Amino acid sequence: MNFDLPPELAELQSTVRRIAQGKVKPRAREIDSTGEYPADIFGVFRDAGLLGLCIPEEFGGSGAGILGLTLAIEEVAKYSNSAALMLLLTRLPTGPVMIAGSVEQQERYLPGIAEGRTRAAFGLSEAQAGSDVMGMRTRAVPDPGDEGGWILNGTKCWMSGVREADWYTVFAKTSDPTSRAHDSITGFIVERAWDGVEVGRTDHKMGVRGVDTGELLLSDVRVPAANVIGEVGGFRLAMLGLNSMRPIVAARGIGLAEGALMYATEYVKERSAFGKTIADMQGIQWEIAKCAVDIEAARLLTYRSAWLADQGKFTKEWVPYLSMAKYHATELAVRASGLAVQLLGAAGYMEDHPTELWYRDAKQLTIVEGTSQVQLGLIAKGVLDHDLWWD
Numbered sequence: 293m294n295f296d297l298p299p300e301l302a303e304l305q306s307t308v309r310r311i312a313q314g315k316v317k318p319r320a321r322e323i324d325s326t327g328e329y330p331a332d333i334f335g336v337f338r339d340a341g342l343l344g345l346c347i348p349e350e351f352g353g354s355g356a357g358i359l360g361l362t363l364a365i366e367e368v369a370k371y372s373n374s375a376a377l378m379l380l381l382t383r384l385p386t387g388p389v390m391i392a393g394s395v396e397q398q399e400r401y402l403p404g405i406a407e408g409r410t411r412a413a414f415g416l417s418e419a420q421a422g423s424d425v426m427g428m429r430t431r432a433v434p435d436p437g438d439e440g441g442w443i444l445n446g447t448k449c450w451m452s453g454v455r456e457a458d459w460y461t462v463f464a465k466t467s468d469p470t471s472r473a474h475d476s477i478t479g480f481i482v483e484r485a486w487d488g489v490e491v492g493r494t495d496h497k498m499g500v501r502g503v504d505t506g507e508l509l510l511s512d513v514r515v516p517a518a519n520v521i522g523e524v525g526g527f528r529l530a531m532l533g534l535n536s537m538r539p540i541v542a543a544r545g546i547g548l549a550e551g552a553l554m555y556a557t558e559y560v561k562e563r564s565a566f567g568k569t570i571a572d573m574q575g576i577q578w579e580i581a582k583c584a585v586d587i588e589a590a591r592l593l594t595y596r597s598a599w600l601a602d603q604g605k606f607t608k609e610w611v612p613y614l615s616m617a618k619y620h621a622t623e624l625a626v627r628a629s630g631l632a633v634q635l636l637g638a639a640g641y642m643e644d645h646p647t648e649l650w651y652r653d654a655k656q657l658t659i660v661e662g663t664s665q666v667q668l669g670l671i672a673k674g675v676l677d678h679d680l681w682w683d
Protein backbone atom coordinates (compact mmCIF):
# COMPACT_ATOMS: atom_id res chain seq x y z
CA MET A 293 0.00 0.00 0.00
CA ASN A 294 1.30 3.41 -0.96
CA PHE A 295 -0.31 6.60 0.33
CA ASP A 296 1.98 8.93 -1.68
CA LEU A 297 0.57 10.68 -4.71
CA PRO A 298 2.38 9.78 -7.93
CA PRO A 299 4.84 12.59 -8.88
CA GLU A 300 2.68 13.96 -11.71
CA LEU A 301 -0.35 14.30 -9.40
CA ALA A 302 1.76 15.84 -6.61
CA GLU A 303 2.98 18.41 -9.15
CA LEU A 304 -0.59 19.07 -10.31
CA GLN A 305 -1.61 19.60 -6.68
CA SER A 306 1.11 22.17 -6.05
CA THR A 307 0.44 23.96 -9.36
CA VAL A 308 -3.28 24.28 -8.58
CA ARG A 309 -2.47 25.34 -5.01
CA ARG A 310 -0.46 28.26 -6.41
CA ILE A 311 -3.23 29.18 -8.85
CA ALA A 312 -5.86 28.96 -6.12
CA GLN A 313 -3.85 31.19 -3.77
CA GLY A 314 -2.79 33.68 -6.44
CA LYS A 315 -5.89 33.95 -8.64
CA VAL A 316 -8.94 32.43 -6.94
CA LYS A 317 -8.51 33.60 -3.35
CA PRO A 318 -8.37 37.33 -4.20
CA ARG A 319 -11.57 37.04 -6.26
CA ALA A 320 -13.66 34.83 -3.93
CA ARG A 321 -15.54 37.56 -2.06
CA GLU A 322 -16.28 39.55 -5.21
CA ILE A 323 -17.56 36.46 -7.04
CA ASP A 324 -20.05 35.95 -4.22
CA SER A 325 -21.12 39.56 -3.82
CA THR A 326 -21.66 40.27 -7.53
CA GLY A 327 -23.15 36.85 -8.24
CA GLU A 328 -21.56 37.06 -11.68
CA TYR A 329 -20.03 34.11 -13.46
CA PRO A 330 -16.24 34.66 -13.16
CA ALA A 331 -15.16 34.50 -16.80
CA ASP A 332 -11.62 35.54 -15.77
CA ILE A 333 -11.29 32.46 -13.53
CA PHE A 334 -12.59 30.26 -16.33
CA GLY A 335 -9.78 31.74 -18.48
CA VAL A 336 -7.20 31.00 -15.77
CA PHE A 337 -8.37 27.37 -15.58
CA ARG A 338 -8.36 27.08 -19.37
CA ASP A 339 -4.84 28.50 -19.71
CA ALA A 340 -3.56 26.15 -16.99
CA GLY A 341 -5.10 23.13 -18.73
CA LEU A 342 -7.41 22.39 -15.80
CA LEU A 343 -10.61 22.06 -17.82
CA GLY A 344 -9.51 18.79 -19.38
CA LEU A 345 -8.15 17.02 -16.30
CA CYS A 346 -10.70 14.20 -16.39
CA ILE A 347 -10.89 13.99 -20.19
CA PRO A 348 -8.69 11.40 -21.92
CA GLU A 349 -5.74 12.63 -23.96
CA GLU A 350 -7.21 11.36 -27.24
CA PHE A 351 -10.07 13.83 -26.77
CA GLY A 352 -7.89 16.82 -25.91
CA GLY A 353 -7.69 16.39 -22.14
CA SER A 354 -4.75 15.58 -19.91
CA GLY A 355 -6.03 12.22 -18.65
CA ALA A 356 -5.35 13.06 -15.00
CA GLY A 357 -8.56 11.23 -14.20
CA ILE A 358 -11.05 11.64 -11.42
CA LEU A 359 -8.25 11.68 -8.83
CA GLY A 360 -6.52 14.53 -10.71
CA LEU A 361 -9.73 16.54 -10.85
CA THR A 362 -10.46 15.74 -7.19
CA LEU A 363 -7.07 17.11 -6.13
CA ALA A 364 -7.51 20.27 -8.20
CA ILE A 365 -11.00 20.92 -6.84
CA GLU A 366 -9.83 20.42 -3.26
CA GLU A 367 -7.26 23.21 -3.72
CA VAL A 368 -9.67 25.63 -5.38
CA ALA A 369 -12.48 24.94 -2.85
CA LYS A 370 -10.24 26.20 -0.05
CA TYR A 371 -11.13 29.67 -1.32
CA SER A 372 -14.15 29.57 -3.66
CA ASN A 373 -16.77 26.89 -4.09
CA SER A 374 -18.12 28.68 -7.17
CA ALA A 375 -14.73 28.28 -8.84
CA ALA A 376 -14.58 24.66 -7.67
CA LEU A 377 -17.99 24.06 -9.22
CA MET A 378 -16.71 25.38 -12.55
CA LEU A 379 -14.12 22.60 -12.53
CA LEU A 380 -16.69 20.02 -11.41
CA LEU A 381 -18.84 20.93 -14.41
CA THR A 382 -16.13 19.63 -16.73
CA ARG A 383 -17.08 16.13 -15.51
CA LEU A 384 -20.75 16.07 -14.44
CA PRO A 385 -22.30 16.39 -17.93
CA THR A 386 -19.40 14.71 -19.78
CA GLY A 387 -19.39 11.65 -17.46
CA PRO A 388 -22.24 9.82 -19.23
CA VAL A 389 -20.66 10.64 -22.61
CA MET A 390 -17.32 9.19 -21.49
CA ILE A 391 -18.94 6.14 -19.87
CA ALA A 392 -21.40 5.15 -22.59
CA GLY A 393 -21.30 7.69 -25.44
CA SER A 394 -20.31 6.76 -28.99
CA VAL A 395 -16.85 7.62 -30.29
CA GLU A 396 -18.52 10.18 -32.57
CA GLN A 397 -20.13 11.86 -29.54
CA GLN A 398 -16.85 11.81 -27.66
CA GLU A 399 -14.99 13.33 -30.62
CA ARG A 400 -17.65 15.96 -31.14
CA TYR A 401 -18.31 17.08 -27.54
CA LEU A 402 -15.27 16.37 -25.34
CA PRO A 403 -12.42 18.36 -26.96
CA GLY A 404 -14.40 21.63 -26.69
CA ILE A 405 -14.79 21.12 -22.94
CA ALA A 406 -11.12 20.20 -22.44
CA GLU A 407 -9.95 23.23 -24.40
CA GLY A 408 -12.42 25.66 -22.83
CA ARG A 409 -14.18 26.41 -26.13
CA THR A 410 -17.52 25.04 -24.91
CA ARG A 411 -19.30 24.39 -21.62
CA ALA A 412 -21.92 21.87 -20.62
CA ALA A 413 -24.49 21.26 -17.87
CA PHE A 414 -26.42 18.30 -16.48
CA GLY A 415 -30.19 17.98 -16.33
CA LEU A 416 -31.68 15.26 -14.19
CA SER A 417 -33.74 17.10 -11.53
CA GLU A 418 -37.20 18.50 -12.01
CA ALA A 419 -39.31 20.55 -9.60
CA GLN A 420 -41.29 17.48 -8.49
CA ALA A 421 -38.42 15.00 -8.94
CA GLY A 422 -35.15 15.63 -7.12
CA SER A 423 -34.13 12.63 -5.00
CA ASP A 424 -36.96 10.69 -6.59
CA VAL A 425 -35.73 11.04 -10.17
CA MET A 426 -38.07 8.35 -11.45
CA GLY A 427 -40.83 10.94 -11.01
CA MET A 428 -39.46 13.01 -13.89
CA ARG A 429 -41.98 14.26 -16.43
CA THR A 430 -39.69 15.34 -19.25
CA ARG A 431 -40.78 13.12 -22.07
CA ALA A 432 -39.17 11.92 -25.28
CA VAL A 433 -41.32 10.45 -28.04
CA PRO A 434 -40.06 8.99 -31.33
CA ASP A 435 -39.73 11.63 -34.05
CA PRO A 436 -41.99 10.56 -36.93
CA GLY A 437 -39.87 12.62 -39.36
CA ASP A 438 -36.49 11.20 -38.33
CA GLU A 439 -35.76 7.46 -38.01
CA GLY A 440 -34.30 6.85 -34.53
CA GLY A 441 -34.71 10.50 -33.55
CA TRP A 442 -36.72 11.82 -30.59
CA ILE A 443 -38.81 14.87 -29.68
CA LEU A 444 -38.27 16.18 -26.13
CA ASN A 445 -40.64 18.22 -23.99
CA GLY A 446 -40.25 19.20 -20.36
CA THR A 447 -38.54 21.46 -17.83
CA LYS A 448 -35.36 20.65 -15.95
CA CYS A 449 -34.58 22.74 -12.90
CA TRP A 450 -31.79 23.80 -10.52
CA MET A 451 -29.32 23.08 -13.29
CA SER A 452 -25.81 24.36 -12.44
CA GLY A 453 -24.23 26.47 -15.15
CA VAL A 454 -27.39 26.37 -17.29
CA ARG A 455 -26.83 29.88 -18.65
CA GLU A 456 -23.25 29.39 -19.80
CA ALA A 457 -23.65 25.91 -21.26
CA ASP A 458 -23.42 25.18 -24.98
CA TRP A 459 -24.85 21.69 -24.58
CA TYR A 460 -26.67 19.64 -21.98
CA THR A 461 -26.78 16.04 -20.86
CA VAL A 462 -30.49 15.59 -20.24
CA PHE A 463 -32.54 12.61 -19.06
CA ALA A 464 -36.11 12.00 -20.23
CA LYS A 465 -38.79 9.33 -20.10
CA THR A 466 -38.75 7.35 -23.34
CA SER A 467 -41.65 5.07 -22.47
CA ASP A 468 -44.83 5.37 -20.41
CA PRO A 469 -44.42 8.66 -18.48
CA THR A 470 -45.99 7.13 -15.37
CA SER A 471 -43.58 4.18 -15.39
CA ARG A 472 -41.11 3.84 -12.55
CA ALA A 473 -39.13 1.18 -14.39
CA HIS A 474 -35.47 2.04 -14.83
CA ASP A 475 -35.57 1.27 -18.54
CA SER A 476 -38.15 4.03 -19.01
CA ILE A 477 -35.45 6.75 -18.91
CA THR A 478 -32.80 7.65 -21.51
CA GLY A 479 -29.92 10.15 -21.68
CA PHE A 480 -29.58 12.67 -24.54
CA ILE A 481 -27.13 15.33 -25.62
CA VAL A 482 -29.08 18.49 -26.39
CA GLU A 483 -27.44 21.54 -27.93
CA ARG A 484 -28.32 25.00 -26.69
CA ALA A 485 -28.58 26.37 -30.23
CA TRP A 486 -31.31 23.94 -31.29
CA ASP A 487 -34.91 25.06 -31.83
CA GLY A 488 -37.05 24.72 -28.72
CA VAL A 489 -34.16 24.91 -26.22
CA GLU A 490 -34.33 27.86 -23.83
CA VAL A 491 -32.98 28.86 -20.45
CA GLY A 492 -35.88 29.68 -18.12
CA ARG A 493 -35.81 31.31 -14.72
CA THR A 494 -32.54 31.36 -12.76
CA ASP A 495 -32.52 30.92 -8.98
CA HIS A 496 -31.59 33.32 -6.15
CA LYS A 497 -29.32 31.24 -3.95
CA MET A 498 -27.85 31.42 -0.46
CA GLY A 499 -24.39 30.43 -1.68
CA VAL A 500 -22.18 29.36 -4.58
CA ARG A 501 -23.47 32.44 -6.34
CA GLY A 502 -20.81 32.68 -9.03
CA VAL A 503 -22.32 29.83 -11.02
CA ASP A 504 -26.00 30.21 -11.84
CA THR A 505 -28.57 27.48 -11.39
CA GLY A 506 -31.86 27.50 -13.22
CA GLU A 507 -34.34 25.97 -15.56
CA LEU A 508 -33.82 24.45 -18.96
CA LEU A 509 -37.01 24.58 -21.02
CA LEU A 510 -37.42 21.96 -23.74
CA SER A 511 -40.24 22.51 -26.17
CA ASP A 512 -40.59 20.09 -29.10
CA VAL A 513 -36.81 19.73 -29.30
CA ARG A 514 -35.81 17.36 -32.10
CA VAL A 515 -32.87 15.21 -31.05
CA PRO A 516 -31.25 12.98 -33.70
CA ALA A 517 -30.49 9.32 -33.01
CA ALA A 518 -26.79 10.23 -32.95
CA ASN A 519 -27.38 12.20 -29.72
CA VAL A 520 -28.86 9.38 -27.66
CA ILE A 521 -26.25 8.53 -25.01
CA GLY A 522 -25.77 4.78 -24.74
CA GLU A 523 -28.87 2.64 -25.04
CA VAL A 524 -32.46 3.76 -25.13
CA GLY A 525 -33.76 2.96 -21.65
CA GLY A 526 -30.29 3.21 -20.16
CA PHE A 527 -31.20 5.09 -16.97
CA ARG A 528 -28.51 3.13 -15.16
CA LEU A 529 -26.11 5.47 -16.94
CA ALA A 530 -27.36 8.44 -14.90
CA MET A 531 -26.55 6.52 -11.72
CA LEU A 532 -23.14 5.38 -12.98
CA GLY A 533 -22.35 8.99 -13.87
CA LEU A 534 -23.40 10.19 -10.42
CA ASN A 535 -21.60 7.35 -8.62
CA SER A 536 -18.38 8.30 -10.38
CA MET A 537 -18.93 11.95 -9.37
CA ARG A 538 -19.01 11.26 -5.61
CA PRO A 539 -15.28 11.93 -4.99
CA ILE A 540 -15.44 15.09 -7.08
CA VAL A 541 -18.30 16.57 -5.01
CA ALA A 542 -16.55 15.35 -1.86
CA ALA A 543 -13.47 17.35 -2.91
CA ARG A 544 -15.53 20.55 -2.78
CA GLY A 545 -16.32 19.65 0.82
CA ILE A 546 -12.84 18.77 2.01
CA GLY A 547 -11.30 21.84 0.36
CA LEU A 548 -13.89 24.10 1.99
CA ALA A 549 -13.34 22.47 5.41
CA GLU A 550 -9.55 22.83 5.11
CA GLY A 551 -9.84 26.49 4.07
CA ALA A 552 -12.21 27.26 6.95
CA LEU A 553 -10.17 25.46 9.62
CA MET A 554 -6.87 27.00 8.49
CA TYR A 555 -8.38 30.48 8.52
CA ALA A 556 -10.00 30.09 11.94
CA THR A 557 -6.82 28.56 13.40
CA GLU A 558 -4.72 31.57 12.37
CA TYR A 559 -7.36 33.88 13.85
CA VAL A 560 -7.55 32.22 17.28
CA LYS A 561 -3.75 32.40 17.59
CA GLU A 562 -4.01 36.21 17.38
CA ARG A 563 -7.23 36.90 19.29
CA SER A 564 -6.91 37.45 23.04
CA ALA A 565 -9.44 36.92 25.83
CA PHE A 566 -9.08 36.41 29.59
CA GLY A 567 -5.37 37.21 29.46
CA LYS A 568 -4.35 34.63 26.84
CA THR A 569 -5.07 33.83 23.24
CA ILE A 570 -8.20 31.93 22.28
CA ALA A 571 -5.89 29.22 20.87
CA ASP A 572 -4.46 28.66 24.37
CA MET A 573 -7.82 27.40 25.62
CA GLN A 574 -8.17 23.65 25.74
CA GLY A 575 -11.85 23.73 24.75
CA ILE A 576 -10.88 25.49 21.53
CA GLN A 577 -7.90 23.17 20.90
CA TRP A 578 -10.16 20.12 21.12
CA GLU A 579 -12.53 21.58 18.53
CA ILE A 580 -9.59 22.22 16.20
CA ALA A 581 -8.29 18.70 16.77
CA LYS A 582 -11.66 17.03 16.16
CA CYS A 583 -12.10 18.97 12.94
CA ALA A 584 -8.56 18.05 11.80
CA VAL A 585 -9.32 14.35 12.43
CA ASP A 586 -12.52 14.68 10.42
CA ILE A 587 -10.70 16.37 7.54
CA GLU A 588 -8.04 13.68 7.29
CA ALA A 589 -10.67 10.91 7.48
CA ALA A 590 -12.64 12.62 4.72
CA ARG A 591 -9.51 13.00 2.58
CA LEU A 592 -8.73 9.31 2.88
CA LEU A 593 -12.30 8.35 1.94
CA THR A 594 -12.28 10.81 -0.93
CA TYR A 595 -8.92 9.85 -2.42
CA ARG A 596 -9.76 6.16 -2.17
CA SER A 597 -13.10 6.72 -3.87
CA ALA A 598 -11.42 8.73 -6.65
CA TRP A 599 -8.90 5.95 -7.09
CA LEU A 600 -11.74 3.39 -7.29
CA ALA A 601 -13.66 5.49 -9.81
CA ASP A 602 -10.58 5.83 -12.00
CA GLN A 603 -10.48 2.04 -12.23
CA GLY A 604 -14.08 1.95 -13.39
CA LYS A 605 -15.22 0.80 -9.96
CA PHE A 606 -18.40 2.83 -9.77
CA THR A 607 -20.93 0.07 -10.28
CA LYS A 608 -23.34 -1.10 -7.56
CA GLU A 609 -20.84 -3.06 -5.45
CA TRP A 610 -18.63 0.04 -5.00
CA VAL A 611 -21.45 2.46 -4.20
CA PRO A 612 -21.03 2.43 -0.38
CA TYR A 613 -17.37 3.49 -0.66
CA LEU A 614 -18.20 6.28 -3.09
CA SER A 615 -21.27 7.50 -1.19
CA MET A 616 -19.36 7.49 2.10
CA ALA A 617 -16.86 9.99 0.72
CA LYS A 618 -19.60 12.32 -0.50
CA TYR A 619 -21.60 12.01 2.71
CA HIS A 620 -18.71 12.48 5.11
CA ALA A 621 -16.89 15.24 3.25
CA THR A 622 -19.96 17.38 2.62
CA GLU A 623 -21.36 17.04 6.14
CA LEU A 624 -17.86 17.91 7.37
CA ALA A 625 -17.90 21.08 5.24
CA VAL A 626 -21.05 22.22 7.06
CA ARG A 627 -19.55 21.41 10.49
CA ALA A 628 -16.14 22.93 9.76
CA SER A 629 -17.53 26.15 8.34
CA GLY A 630 -19.87 26.41 11.35
CA LEU A 631 -16.91 25.92 13.66
CA ALA A 632 -14.95 28.60 11.80
CA VAL A 633 -17.77 31.13 12.24
CA GLN A 634 -17.97 30.21 15.93
CA LEU A 635 -14.21 30.50 16.50
CA LEU A 636 -14.23 34.02 15.08
CA GLY A 637 -17.29 35.06 17.10
CA ALA A 638 -19.03 38.18 15.82
CA ALA A 639 -16.22 38.79 13.35
CA GLY A 640 -16.95 35.42 11.77
CA TYR A 641 -20.55 36.39 11.16
CA MET A 642 -19.60 39.53 9.24
CA GLU A 643 -18.55 39.89 5.64
CA ASP A 644 -15.14 41.19 6.74
CA HIS A 645 -14.10 37.53 6.92
CA PRO A 646 -14.72 34.65 4.50
CA THR A 647 -16.21 32.42 7.22
CA GLU A 648 -19.83 33.44 6.62
CA LEU A 649 -19.31 32.78 2.89
CA TRP A 650 -17.95 29.28 3.52
CA TYR A 651 -20.89 28.63 5.85
CA ARG A 652 -23.44 29.59 3.17
CA ASP A 653 -21.59 27.73 0.41
CA ALA A 654 -21.18 24.53 2.42
CA LYS A 655 -24.88 23.83 2.76
CA GLN A 656 -25.31 23.28 -0.97
CA LEU A 657 -22.98 20.30 -0.81
CA THR A 658 -25.19 18.14 1.40
CA ILE A 659 -28.07 18.60 -1.08
CA VAL A 660 -26.60 18.34 -4.59
CA GLU A 661 -25.98 15.11 -6.48
CA GLY A 662 -27.80 13.00 -3.90
CA THR A 663 -28.61 14.44 -0.47
CA SER A 664 -26.94 13.17 2.70
CA GLN A 665 -30.04 11.07 3.40
CA VAL A 666 -29.87 9.52 -0.05
CA GLN A 667 -26.17 8.70 0.49
CA LEU A 668 -26.97 7.12 3.87
CA GLY A 669 -29.63 5.01 2.17
CA LEU A 670 -27.11 3.83 -0.42
CA ILE A 671 -24.48 3.04 2.22
CA ALA A 672 -27.01 1.13 4.31
CA LYS A 673 -28.11 -0.85 1.26
CA GLY A 674 -24.48 -1.73 0.59
CA VAL A 675 -24.08 -3.10 4.12
CA LEU A 676 -27.41 -4.94 4.01
CA ASP A 677 -26.43 -6.51 0.67
CA HIS A 678 -22.91 -7.31 1.97
CA ASP A 679 -21.29 -5.14 -0.73
CA LEU A 680 -19.62 -3.56 2.29
CA TRP A 681 -18.83 -6.25 4.81
CA TRP A 682 -15.81 -6.91 6.97
CA ASP A 683 -15.75 -10.68 7.03
Ligand SMILES: Cc1cc2nc3c(=O)[nH]c(=O)nc-3n(C[C@H](O)[C@H](O)[C@H](O)COP(=O)(O)OP(=O)(O)OC[C@H]3O[C@@H](n4cnc5c(N)ncnc54)[C@H](O)[C@@H]3O)c2cc1C
Nearest residue numbers: 414415416417422423424450451452659660661662663665
Ligand atom coordinates in the same frame (compact mmCIF):
# COMPACT_ATOMS: atom_id res chain seq x y z
C1 LIG B 1 -27.31 24.77 -5.84
C2 LIG B 1 -27.87 23.53 -6.47
C3 LIG B 1 -27.37 23.10 -7.69
C4 LIG B 1 -27.94 21.98 -8.33
N1 LIG B 1 -27.46 21.59 -9.56
C5 LIG B 1 -28.10 20.57 -10.22
C6 LIG B 1 -27.68 20.20 -11.55
O1 LIG B 1 -26.73 20.75 -12.12
N2 LIG B 1 -28.40 19.24 -12.19
C7 LIG B 1 -29.45 18.59 -11.61
O2 LIG B 1 -30.04 17.72 -12.24
N3 LIG B 1 -29.84 18.91 -10.33
C8 LIG B 1 -29.21 19.88 -9.64
N4 LIG B 1 -29.59 20.21 -8.36
C9 LIG B 1 -30.72 19.52 -7.76
C10 LIG B 1 -30.29 18.50 -6.72
O3 LIG B 1 -29.70 17.39 -7.33
C11 LIG B 1 -31.54 18.14 -5.90
O4 LIG B 1 -31.86 19.29 -5.15
C12 LIG B 1 -31.32 16.95 -5.01
O5 LIG B 1 -31.24 15.78 -5.76
C13 LIG B 1 -32.44 16.80 -3.97
O6 LIG B 1 -33.69 16.87 -4.56
P1 LIG B 1 -34.81 17.86 -3.99
O7 LIG B 1 -34.18 19.20 -3.83
O8 LIG B 1 -36.00 17.76 -4.85
O9 LIG B 1 -35.12 17.35 -2.55
P2 LIG B 1 -36.22 16.24 -2.18
O10 LIG B 1 -35.97 15.03 -2.99
O11 LIG B 1 -37.55 16.85 -2.21
O12 LIG B 1 -35.81 15.94 -0.68
C14 LIG B 1 -36.23 16.77 0.41
C15 LIG B 1 -35.65 16.18 1.69
O13 LIG B 1 -36.15 14.84 1.86
C16 LIG B 1 -35.07 13.94 1.99
N5 LIG B 1 -35.38 12.67 1.35
C17 LIG B 1 -35.76 12.46 0.07
N6 LIG B 1 -35.86 11.13 -0.17
C18 LIG B 1 -35.52 10.51 0.98
C19 LIG B 1 -35.42 9.14 1.37
N7 LIG B 1 -35.67 8.15 0.51
N8 LIG B 1 -35.05 8.87 2.65
C20 LIG B 1 -34.78 9.87 3.53
N9 LIG B 1 -34.85 11.18 3.21
C21 LIG B 1 -35.21 11.49 1.95
C22 LIG B 1 -33.90 14.62 1.30
O14 LIG B 1 -32.67 14.11 1.76
C23 LIG B 1 -34.13 16.07 1.66
O15 LIG B 1 -33.62 16.30 2.94
C24 LIG B 1 -29.00 21.29 -7.70
C25 LIG B 1 -29.46 21.71 -6.43
C26 LIG B 1 -28.89 22.81 -5.83
C27 LIG B 1 -29.40 23.23 -4.47
